[in-house]
Amino acid sequence: MENLTLSSNHSECYPVDSASRRRSFMFFYLAIIVTAIPSNAFSLYVSWQHIRQKNGLGVYLFNLALSDLTFTIGLSMWLDFLWKGLWIHGGYVCMLSVYFLYTNFYTSEALLCCIAVDRYLAVVHPFKYTFLRKVNTAAAIGVAIWLLVFCFNATTISWEDSYHEYNKFAVCFDIFLPLSRNLVRVNLARFILGFIIPFLLVVFSTWGIWEAVKSNQATKERERKRILKLLTVVLLCVLFCFGPIHVMMLLRTQMDDCREVAWLLYPYKISIAISSLNCLADPLLYCFITRTGKANVNQVVLFFQVKKMSNYEDVV
Template sequence: MDNITLFANQSDCFVGDSPSRRRPFLFLYLAVIIIAIPSNAFSLYVSWQHIRRKNELGVYVFNLALSDLIFTVSLSLWLDFLWRGVWVHGGYVCVLSISFLFTNFYTSDALLCCIAVDRYLAVVHPMKYTSLRKVGTAAVVSVGIWVLVVCFNATTITWKDSYYETKKFSVCFDIFRPLSENAARANVVRFFLGFVVPVLLVIFSTWGICMAVRSNKATEEQERKGILRLLAVVLLCLLFCFGPVHIMMLLRTLVHDCRKVAKLLYPYKISIAISSLNCLADPVLYCFVTRTGQANVNQIVLFFQGKTRSQDDSIV
């Protein structure tokens, strides 16, 4: 297992990775865990306060933070896998951990899409679709997203495509055998419904808002910039965090030869690592891009500054 090796027969294809190539991923995931858990916990708290004030945007941000927290906690299993070089938690936990990964993918991009559409309705049709911009509606939509994503993952993530075990070693997810028909179809659906459609909806929402704020003289310059900055970050999250991994999914679906599939190992792992940065981008989306989020961050900073000053005064 110290060097990159390829084990292949008629039905299996496994690529063993070296410790030196696993190490960067280990450090990256550790950094994601350390930063994402407190930042998403803070987003949960702040968004809950906005839900109590009947702000529908808080519902989507709350569910984003919840999805990121669940995935970030499950990253500890991947850290252990990267450290050992073998998966020691069995097939059921392997399938569950992959389900957490894909659930985070598609709840995140669906909720980001909801945020973009919500801002589009608020700016372009402020009086027409008010019923769609209520906390109750946002809650129903969020629950629907969770249910659809979990059910889709439950029917498409299989033991065969997730877990590989012999007497000497076992691996989870790093199984680069040609995909089964079920997994190949699932990847095509993920690419179009889970990536292309959300990106197109966000682009449409951004374009519609740009047209509306240009013609609306009453919209304040600061508010206009804030809305467009929010949607720009949403689009960047979708393209940067989820674009590479969905392209790699599609490539895996199109390639059937074992040795050609094996060459996709490292690029695919890099794309998965990039997608994990979504857990850091979502808190930034709310806390540093929206006006309310900035105010909350400023309050926290002022609180700690006041605490530091009082401690300094007591020392003097």
């Protein structure tokens, strides 16, 4: 594997990944886009069925699919950058793509927390907090999440931290200058608010549900497995998809020399690639674990099977 190289006339503060590595990421993201757009579009339909059934969970699932679709569309802006190694779209488009990235991170994590807490209330306190599980309440919470994330991103994402030009060489997001004091504080806030707190909330909800269904003999074995499978996927999404990128953010706050920061380039890119798998993990929640999701998947499969048989009979 090729080593990281430095572009001509650049210091250690401007590391450039090799073409083979960049393009491997490009094909990875292209596979994500091709898979995530149809799966999340279908997830919008499935979650809408939940909402029609007056199920508050469907609101969170719908917003998750919407967040993933938005991120996937924004991800397409990076393909040209990964192919050429140069950002040619200008600073404003760069800021927009970075905004899409962080918006997906924190709306997804907040919504996954809402799903975990919703299931916790449904299982552990089925009659006590029913107002929190209504569609209108879930919709208000969803709007509040989007607004809070928008406001947080607007105050923490800056031009100098997202886009940089050195002569005619422009980079977007892959800026490995030592962090300013402000960005150190922002990264610490992202680590605590955007990872630690959501992770603890999901762990608490999963543990509470596990204890409840284990001691409740009335809960059917199939229902018990379905609930625990749902919470396990939520927990893995938060830990696996968002853990590495936030650890990288935390590591960057401890480094104030270009040569120290430069070695983080490739691990940092891997952590971002891992976080993008969230767009594929989320549809698993509603399409293959929830009852409505399974039913709709089965309907689609049955539709295509019938259509295939009909076409075969026409040929015969």
